[in-house]
Amino acid sequence: MLGLGFGDCGKGLFTDALCRRWSAHTVVRFNGGAQAGHNVVLPDGRHHTFAQFAAGTLVPGVATVLAYPVVVHPAALLVEYARLxxxxxxxxxxxxxxxxxxxINTPFHQAAGRLRELQRGTxxxxxxGVGVGETVRHALCFPDHVLRYGDLARPALAMKxxxxxRRDLLAEFSAMAEKPARQGLARLEYQVLSDEGAAERWLSGVVALLRQVPPASPARIAEHLNRPGCVLFEGAQGVLLDEWRGFHPHTTWSSIHPEAVEAVAAEYGFTARVEHLGVLRSFxxxxxxxPFPTCDSALGLLLEPHNTSDGWQGQFRRGHPDALLLRYALSVLGPLDGLLVSHLDVFDRVSALQWCDAYQAAPTGDEANLMHRDAARPDLVTQLLPGAPGNLAHQAALTRLLSLAAPRYGAELITSSPALLERTVALAKCPVWFGAYGPxxxxxxxxxASP
Incomplete structure (x- = not known):
């Protein structure tokens, strides 16, 4: 399952539902880390936001595999387990x-990631604020200092x-000790990096996890996955936040792509054909x-108890369906087997949605490499063009374009879920397998609904 937006598209709901429908025995988390927030609500009112455990965990017997390259936050795993x-x-x-x-995502990565964000200011x-990206960044800069889950079983090595x-990251932020920026939130995070006893306390706290979940070899995981029955691959975030295809720098240090799924499947000798499903909301x-061109404050009435503007991420925004962003997501993912569409009950709360079919945007730099324009209306952008893989300069240019773009909405409003699905299928040229009409x-x- 691959999100087609900026996240919060319903992957948790569909993972829970498909585990039940298809009697899945395992859900594989193949990317990201503890920054995931996949909400599952049961008919009896019980609710959980899944961060590291698979969103199928409320289904009895369904196992979770945290596959490499998932970033593991052991302390948060124990907190999530207590909540479950x-x-x-x-x-x-x-x-x-x-x-x-x-x-392993440590408290030092978490503190450094927050300090880095505070330094950016506006x-x-x-x-x-979890530190997943900082864990990946640090591992790239200091490959010999990486702490892995298997290392936790060797306390002396783990402590080293x-x-x-801690020292790597403290050195990076040591200049903050003499600056006013160290006050407030920054001061608290800097104290984590300065605390010489923090590592020992943290390690003693996560030993309980090692006793119950010993490190697994790829061979052991392969044996588990290749049992008869259904296996689901649950992606974190959405492709519009992908590290290479998202709108830089507002992205995650993680790949949300069929190739990422196929690589993990191949790593564990999983030979069954993987069917790739794109997940999106009705809005x-x-x-x-x-940037968020179709953001509309009037849609703020679509309140969600499990998605708020609290915490490090900040404001939770809502917007109308955007054909350009959906077409872009599909173009970078490649062919999909089907779509899963959530929040199709939106028309119980709003009378209509608008469909953005173009952007009004002033010419930018090398625009030929960024977009297609309407032949009759050069001021209208009709398609966003991805750059070559790894070309972050191109992705940053797309971000600037989106920041300046104003949506052009079609004259006909969308007033029902069938009408919305019809437009979605026509654009995606891909069938909708399942829709969710509630939580x-x-x-x-x-x-x-099929093309």
Missing amino acids: RTLGVEDALERLKIDHRCR QAHGTC RLDLI LTRHGEG TYETVRSVA
Whole structure:
């Protein structure tokens, strides 16, 4: 399952529903880390926001695999496990397998990531404040200092690497000690990096996880995945936040792409054909910083108890369907087997949505490499063009374009879910497999919408 937007598209709901419908035995998390926030609501009112456990965990017997290259936050895993126990799920850790190669998200990465975002000021990227991106960045800069899940079983080695990580990051932010920026939130985060006893306390706290979830070898995970039955691959974030295809720098240090799924499947010798499903909402949302052309404050009435503007990400925004962003997402992902569409009950709360079919935008630099324009109306952008893989300069130029773009809406309003699905299918040239008409798996049903 791959999100087609900026996240918050319903991957948790569909993972829970499809685990039940298809009797899945395992859900594989193949990217990201603890910054995921996949909401699952049960018909009896129980709710959980899944960060690291798979969103199928409320289904009895469904296992979670945290595959390499997922970034693991052990302390947060224990907190999430405690929360699941209050919901009656006592065996979540027994059903969890973690590849021993997974990089570890420490409190030092978390503090450094927050400090880096605070330093950006008005140029904030939109961090979740968990430290996943900082863990990946640090591993690239200091490959010999990386702490992996398997290392936690060797306390002396783990302590050595924890101290190296803390010192690496402390050196980077040491200049803050003499600046006013160290006050407030920054001061608290800097204290984490300065605390020489923090590593030992943190390590002693996560030992409980190692006792219940020992590091797993790729061979052991492969044996588990290749049992008969259904396996789901649950992606984190959406492709518009992809590290290479998202709108730089408001992205995640993670790949949301069929190739990422196929690479993980191949790593564990999973030979069954993987069907790739794109997940999207009936309307767009964006949590945190970054351009959002169809954002409409009038849609703020679409309140969601599990998506608020609190925390490090900041404002949760809503917008109308955007054909250009959807077409862009589909172009960078390549062919999909089907679509999953959530929040199709939106028309119970609003009378209509608008459909953005073009942007009005002033000419920019090398625009020929950024967009297609309407032949009759050169002021109208009709398509965004991705750059070559790894070309972050191109992605940053797209970000600037989106920041200046104003949506051009079609004359005809969308007033029903069938009308919305019809437009979506026509654009995607891909069938909708299932739609969700509410927050629980009971509202998910097959949709007869195909090109």
